[in-house]
Amino acid sequence: MDIRVIKSKKSIFDAFVNLRSKKELRKITVKELCEKALINKSTFYTYYEDMFDLSDKIESEVVDGIVSTISNPQMMIDEPVKFYRSLLGAVSENKKLIDTVFSGSQHPNLIVKISKSLKKMTFENHPEYINDKKICTILDYAIYGGYYAFVENQENTNDYSDELIESVSVISEHMTKLIKASIPTLKSNNT
Incomplete structure (x- = not known):
């Protein structure tokens, strides 16, 4: 360039x-x-094209940076603690930029774009599930649920602490049982 x-x-x-x-x-x-x-x-x-196009592209850049910390979407299934540590750690590291770029009415765009990006990564590896509503629902629940539990409790404590990241990570480990039971071909590579 x-x-x-x-x-x-x-x-x-x-x-x-x-x-x-x-x-x-x-x-x-x-x-x-x-x-x-x-x-x-x-x-x-x-x-x-305009300020909204610029904002959208900058939001996408920020999300790409966050999601790039996830080397493999299979981590969400195989290693949920590592997955959430990586995802929420990247969110924590970029807190100031995120709070600025996604402030006000743009706030919901962050998790929507993160979810789309993570699901895209997942479906690139497993295209057979792209239209499976059950699997999409479970993935959304895992992604949105972990993120909003983190954000809600972060707002109450105004702290992006390792303890908060760890709590969400451990809870997510239990979610993988449901994911693995629902998505047979996505079962852990370790089992």
């Missing part, structure tokens, strides 16, 4: 995060962002 493209996108990213830390997404203008990023509007429109 051209160094100018990299610099422009980094400048746009930094300006966006800075503005998002102070304003709601719908109140940020392209003009304001371009001034902050020291770029022309034409440069912005070369890469993005």
Whole structure:
């Protein structure tokens, strides 16, 4: 990738995060962002349709970074403690950025995008289950349930502690019994 493209996108990213830390997404203008990023509007429109497109792409970048810590979606089945430690650890490490990019009305987008990404990884390995409602429901429950248990308790303690991550991880271990019983071909490689 051209160094100018990299610099422009980094400048746009930094300006966006800075503005998002102070304003709601719908109140940020392209003009304001371009001034902050020291770029022309034409440069912005070369890469993005509008502020919502930029926000969506930045959200996806953040989620890709989080999900990239999951080396294998099979970990959700085989090693749920390791899976949640990795996932929630990445969420913890990116807390400030997540709180900015996914603030306000954008907050639900985080877990929706994480879930889609994790399910995509899972179904790439097991395409036969892509339309299986039972399996999709179980995966959603495991992903959303663990995440929301973590977030709810984090909000009550304002702490992304290892103890909280460990609690959610251990609980998720019990979920795998249901997952393994429901998805015979996804049974642990260890059994």
